[in-house]
Amino acid sequence: MGESAPAPIPPTAPGVEGGVVADNKEELAPGFDGDTRREPGATAGPGQVALELSGVIKHFPLRRRTAVALDGVDLTVEKGEFVSLLGPSGCGKSTVLRLLAGLEKPTAGRVRMHGRPPAALVKEHRLGIAFQHHALLPWASIAENIALPFRAAGRPVDRARIAELLRLTGLEDFAEARPRQLSGGMCQRAAIARALVLNPEVLLLDEPFSSLDAVTRRRMNIELARIWSEQRITTLLVTHDVEEAVLLADRVLILSGRPGRVRHVEQIGLRRPRSSRLTREPEFHETVDRLTALLDSDIAHARADEGSTARSARRWLRGRG
Ligand SMILES: Nc1ncnc2c1ncn2[C@@H]1O[C@H](COP(=O)(O)OP(=O)(O)O)[C@@H](O)[C@H]1O
Ligand SMILES: [Mg+2]
Numbered sequence: 001m002g003e004s005a006p007a008p009i010p011p012t013a014p015g016v017e018g019g020v021v022a023d024n025k026e027e028l029a030p031g032f033d034g035d036t037r038r039e040p041g042a043t044a045g046p047g048q049v050a051l052e053l054s055g056v057i058k059h060f061p062l063r064r065r066t067a068v069a070l071d072g073v074d075l076t077v078e079k080g081e082f083v084s085l086l087g088p089s090g091c092g093k094s095t096v097l098r099l100l101a102g103l104e105k106p107t108a109g110r111v112r113m114h115g116r117p118p119a120a121l122v123k124e125h126r127l128g129i130a131f132q133h134h135a136l137l138p139w140a141s142i143a144e145n146i147a148l149p150f151r152a153a154g155r156p157v158d159r160a161r162i163a164e165l166l167r168l169t170g171l172e173d174f175a176e177a178r179p180r181q182l183s184g185g186m187c188q189r190a191a192i193a194r195a196l197v198l199n200p201e202v203l204l205l206d207e208p209f210s211s212l213d214a215v216t217r218r219r220m221n222i223e224l225a226r227i228w229s230e231q232r233i234t235t236l237l238v239t240h241d242v243e244e245a246v247l248l249a250d251r252v253l254i255l256s257g258r259p260g261r262v263r264h265v266e267q268i269g270l271r272r273p274r275s276s277r278l279t280r281e282p283e284f285h286e287t288v289d290r291l292t293a294l295l296d297s298d299i300a301h302a303r304a305d306e307g308s309t310a311r312s313a314r315r316w317l318r319g320r321g
Helices: 093-100 118-123 142-152 159-168 186-195 214-231 242-250 276-280 282-320
Strands: 020-022 049-061 065-078 082-086 108-113 126-130 202-206 234-239 253-257 262-267
Touching: 020 093, 049 093, 049 234, 049 262, 065 082, 082 093, 082 242, 093 202, 093 234, 108 118, 108 214, 118 126, 142 159, 142 186, 142 234, 159 186, 186 202, 186 214, 186 242, 186 282, 214 242, 214 276, 234 242, 234 262, 242 276, 253 282, 276 282
Parallel strands: 082 234, 082 253, 126 202, 202 234
Antiparallel strands: 020 065, 049 065, 049 108, 253 262
């Protein structure tokens, strides 16, 4: 595979600083697979693969340079698996989700959902997405907000399904309320209900709880763990909260700083169902501490790189002065 493919741009290539390279016209072959630095456990085991990124490179052309968001990412999520994606800000976590949601195309490499391009599942409304901001329609009731995907898919609204989700997310008394009458946590729950309403096969969550206070967030985590254990939907959760990642996932992947690539994979063997009791156990804390240390060292490296970039810029400016 890929013998004739041109080599990818290594993160240390001349001109690459902080994930930004000088404009590069090099063609990157789709399906490139020549990288030896991938993290072996980032791809799933013998189970059925639901989501797959293979050798994915994503560049964003800017005015005079190119931002490298992802630099050779390989990851898979098995059918029915819950994977958390952790990483410092700007490392490409949202880009991974946007590629899987069919909102972006990779510069090189392969993105597949159930073996097909993501657009196929999106078109068939088999994908549920909840992003950082709940994006509920302010003038519509909670029940109507949850019903939106039926309307978008041109299907009759299934009121029984909406009632079931209102119950599942603890919002049954708020069906007729407007979003502004609900707390942030309740709106996030409604957004998750909306993502689930068409019984998606895949759920993509991009920091859905990041605007919540710590106590509400923990409660939401436990609720999501419960909902997930009932439905076993293939889920990829992007978060920068290590406890949240560990509490929910079967596997945690850590993306390195800019540009992103999978740096570490952790299989989470903690027993299910996951409850708040688990968060007080030493095994949970040991895992969280270890992953936090890994993330911290990555952020420190990224800062050191930024520092050396700034220092060389200052030297260059002094040279000109
Ligand atoms: N549409 C875009 N145009 C230009 N650069 C982008 C765009 N989207 C993301 N990026 C850049 O790609 C990198 C990764 O972004 P993102 O995936 O949002 O990171 P994360 O979600 O991990 O914080 C960042 O450096 C960001 O500035
Ligand atoms: Mg993001």
